[in-house]
Amino acid sequence: MVKAKVFIFEHYFDGYPKETDLRLVEEELPPIKEGEFLAEAVFLSVDPYMRAYSVRLPLGIPFIGAQVARIIESKNVDFPVGRYVLGNFDWRSHTICDGKALKGHMFTQDPYILPDFGDLPVSLALGILGxxxxxxxxxxxxxxxxxxxxxxxxxxxxxxxxxxxxxxxxxxxxxxxxxxxxxxxxxxxxxxxxxxxxxxxxxxxxxxxxxxxxxxxxxxxxxxxxxxxxxxxxxxxxxxxxxxxxxxxxxxxxxxxxxxxxxxxxxxxxxxxxxxxxHRWLNRWMDGILQNLEWIKEGKLKYHETVTDGFENMFKAFLGQMKGETVGKPVVKA
Structure with a gap:
């Protein structure tokens, strides 16, 4: 059994979020079924929209967010083991997915295998290439x-x-x-x-x-x-x-x-x-990513990441960007 660490949305935020508004738990995941894959978080995103959208979320669910994850087990030919996937898998360390957006999730974008970024870090899929x-x-x-x-x-x-x-x-x-x-x-x-x-x-x-x-x-x-x-x-x-x-x-x-x-x-x-x-441009999603990638390779676009180490420090990174303490794109290295 794989144990996943998950941040549960426990209390609605009152002013700036407090650490006690989220609760870190562990859950045992079942074996994957045909058509599913198991992904392990590598980099997770924190973004201002999470605070704005929190008022729409029911309590007791994993807190929302996107991540770059590595596929560690798969029974889905479109998501092979070893590849990196971008998905709205929330604040969790491991996710079982069937290749479609998680059922009942507020974001309907399907997960996708990352294109070839060359020598660039895969974390950019949460920032300038995402x-x-x-x-x-x-x-x-x-x-x-x-x-x-x-x-x-x-x-x-x-x-x-x-x-x-x-x-x-x-x-x-x-x-x-x-x-x-x-x-x-x-x-x-x-x-x-x-x-x-x-x-x-x-x-x-x-x-x-x-x-x-x-x-x-x-x-x-x-x-x-x-x-x-x-x-x-x-x-x-x-x-x-x-x-x-x-x-x-x-x-x-x-x-x-x-x-x-x-x-x-x-x-x-x-x-x-x-x-x-x-999300108005989901049908042209890769157009933007590939154009920004081309501009990076041409030296016309530059990027900077504020990286926080450790899945347990998700809240610290989240609050830091809300208070303007980060430069560029804040990400958490799991």
Whole structure:
């Protein structure tokens, strides 16, 4: 019998998650049946959406999340032993799967064998070559649609999605301004990733700083945070400006997030605001992954991972990214 370690969702979060909101248990897994495979987690993802979606989850189930797992036993020819698979297998160390999305799961994407990443780490399937990378790719190219020469602002710019979105805008030929909360993140964005400017929203006056670096106004805004930061940015956008709303992490841990009056600036400047979810492009999933992979090989896209060791430290990694303590994509090495 294989024993799986599983984090069970025990209590709804009140403000920032607490370690006691999740409970680590062990469960014995049955032998696999025909058509099934057994996968062992290698890298697990922590993402802001987990906090936002937690309000929709029933208590007593494994906490949600994706992982890169290695197939260690199989009775399914499409999932051979030794291959790496990407699946929404939740916060668990071992998973039995029949090659389809887990029954009753809120995410309906089927698991898939990872394409050949060459010498790149398989953990990138949770970041730049996975859901966050596709969120940035489709969010920029399909929703925001910036043009060469546009001035683009990215909030949450040092996060898993924001840093990639900014780099893609640079590939297109835009001037890119990154908003983040530490000087370390700012140096990484400008010195390593090629952002044109960085603003520390914690230590600078955002309104004044934006006027200085974008005196002609802002054409496009990729929004990951919401709240006061987004309100300030939208009020400096040019006529017919475009906003792609990817997330609102500033309010995920508040019981009553602040709702700001955006109608005046939207009407006055005729802004276009669109929210989006990456699963809209499931039928083109590999298009985004393979394009980002090509850009990495060409040296046009760079990546950074914050790696936490040990499955038992899943909560630590989760809370750290919620508090802005990570750079790039946070992952847990099982």
């Amino acid at each position: 859901m966050p990378g596709n969120t940035a790719y489709f969010g920029v190219t399909e929703v925001l649609q910036p043009k060469k020469g546009d001035t683009v602002v990215i909030s949450g710019a040092a996060g898993a999605v924001g840093n990639i979105a900014g780099q893609i805008c640079k590939i297109i030929g835009c001037t890119v301004i990154g908003i983040a909360g530490s000087e370390e993140k700012g140096r990484w964005l400008v010195d390593e990733l090629g952002f044109d400017y960085f603003i520390n929203y914690k230590t600078q006056n955002l309104e004044e700083a934006l006027k200085k670096v974008a005196p002609q106004g802002i054409d496009c805004y990729f929004d990951n945070v919401g709240g006061d930061v987004s309100f300030t940015i939208m009020n400096q956008m040019n006529r017919f400006g475009k906003i792609a709303v990817c997330g609102a992490i500033s309010g995920y841990n508040e019981q009553n997030p602040k709702i700001l009056p955006l109608q005046y600036t939207m009407v006055f400047n005729e802004l276009k605001l669109q929210g989006f979810h990456v």
